[in-house]
Amino acid sequence: MAEKRDYYDVLGVNKSASEDEIKKAYRKLAKKFHPDVNKEADAESKFKEVQEAYDVLSDAKKRQTYDQFGHAGMDGAAGFGGAGGFGGFGQSGFGGFEDIFESFFGQGGSRGFSSQQRTGPQKGNDSFMRMRVSFMESMHGAKKTINLTVDEPCKHCHGTGAESKEDVKTCSTCNGRGKVLTQQQTMFGVFQSESVCPTCHGTGQEITKKCHVCHGEGYETKRVAVDVTVPKGIQTGQQLRVSGKGEKGRNGGPNGDLYIEIVVDNHNTFVRDGSTIYITIPISVVEATLGTKIDVPTVHGDVTLTIPESTQPGTKLKLKGKGAPILNSNNYGDQIVEVKVEIDSSLSGEERRLYEQLRDTPKKKESPFDKFKRAFRR
Numbered sequence: 001m002a003e004k005r006d007y008y009d010v011l012g013v014n015k016s017a018s019e020d021e022i023k024k025a026y027r028k029l030a031k032k033f034h035p036d037v038n039k040e041a042d043a044e045s046k047f048k049e050v051q052e053a054y055d056v057l058s059d060a061k062k063r064q065t066y067d068q069f070g071h072a073g074m075d076g077a078a079g080f081g082g083a084g085g086f087g088g089f090g091q092s093g094f095g096g097f098e099d100i101f102e103s104f105f106g107q108g109g110s111r112g113f114s115s116q117q118r119t120g121p122q123k124g125n126d127s128f129m130r131m132r133v134s135f136m137e138s139m140h141g142a143k144k145t146i147n148l149t150v151d152e153p154c155k156h157c158h159g160t161g162a163e164s165k166e167d168v169k170t171c172s173t174c175n176g177r178g179k180v181l182t183q184q185q186t187m188f189g190v191f192q193s194e195s196v197c198p199t200c201h202g203t204g205q206e207i208t209k210k211c212h213v214c215h216g217e218g219y220e221t222k223r224v225a226v227d228v229t230v231p232k233g234i235q236t237g238q239q240l241r242v243s244g245k246g247e248k249g250r251n252g253g254p255n256g257d258l259y260i261e262i263v264v265d266n267h268n269t270f271v272r273d274g275s276t277i278y279i280t281i282p283i284s285v286v287e288a289t290l291g292t293k294i295d296v297p298t299v300h301g302d303v304t305l306t307i308p309e310s311t312q313p314g315t316k317l318k319l320k321g322k323g324a325p326i327l328n329s330n331n332y333g334d335q336i337v338e339v340k341v342e343i344d345s346s347l348s349g350e351e352r353r354l355y356e357q358l359r360d361t362p363k364k365k366e367s368p369f370d371k372f373k374r375a376f377r378r
Contacts (some may be wrong), residue, residue: 004071007053015067019058026054027126027259031239036130037261058125061196121159121253127246131260133230135267139299139324141232148226151219151248152255157211159252161218167209171200178204203252219248228260233275233325236264270299275333277323280340283307288341298322298335305337313341 008015011025033047056062066074133142153159162168170176174197184191196202210216226242239259246256271278281296291309295302303319316338323333
């Protein structure tokens, strides 16, 4: 079995990283390796690895345990207790006896340590989903409605879980700290630590009468319709944020946000590259030779384009400002029109007569084939 990577290395952050830095790193990597977006063979396993690392490092208690004992602490084996006594340290992520001592008593040999538990309201994790939009919707913007199942703070108790403000009191076990102090006798002396209060689960409060709406949960599970504005100019891979529609918060905290990744469908005619749109139009040999004016489709409607005489196949003409809208601005890119000269596959009698007349007209200049032959004979 492959050895697990360090969770900080997985997220690419330092061990002193703040909660916001950890969340930012997670968002970036979750987007990069999400199996719906990344089709590489190992994308799913990397996504799970990132998720596992975030689940631990975003939780203060789990993070403190991980910092002390490494992956062994996550498996419930901190290297002591049980039948193995102290015999497991050599393979539990500790570097030696000094590390063992520090893991118990902290830097400098202080007999005891404290953990920083987050006891106040905490924002929930962000959620991710994908949304498909048509090519034209990405050009002109659109209003979309999505149906979501979300856990929203209870409107009656505002996430406290109590029937009223008077039904919330300070926890009698931890006296409102949200943490309790425990002591353990070890071979080095008394080992002192803090953990989340088992009575209030870190909130520092007890509820004497539960909310009649949410029954003390602090939130309600609802099926809601959410209106999403798709801005004009958006491209595949860009995200929209819907505030407060992510996972539920903790200890009465607000919900996380929902991030919607946009996937734009291809168009049958238009091809987009950034703010430039490309289109290929067919014209006849006569139109290419004599020149003409044609109405060319654009994402803004038909636009008259002048085809100059003697236009060659593959010629590219520009329609300035008729391309894709540039996101979050009033500017537009250009549309490039590539000319495709098509040869008639069937001619009427009159058309054939005129072509023959043109062919038999006394030549005053070399034909393209005559030039080719002359160059070939050199």
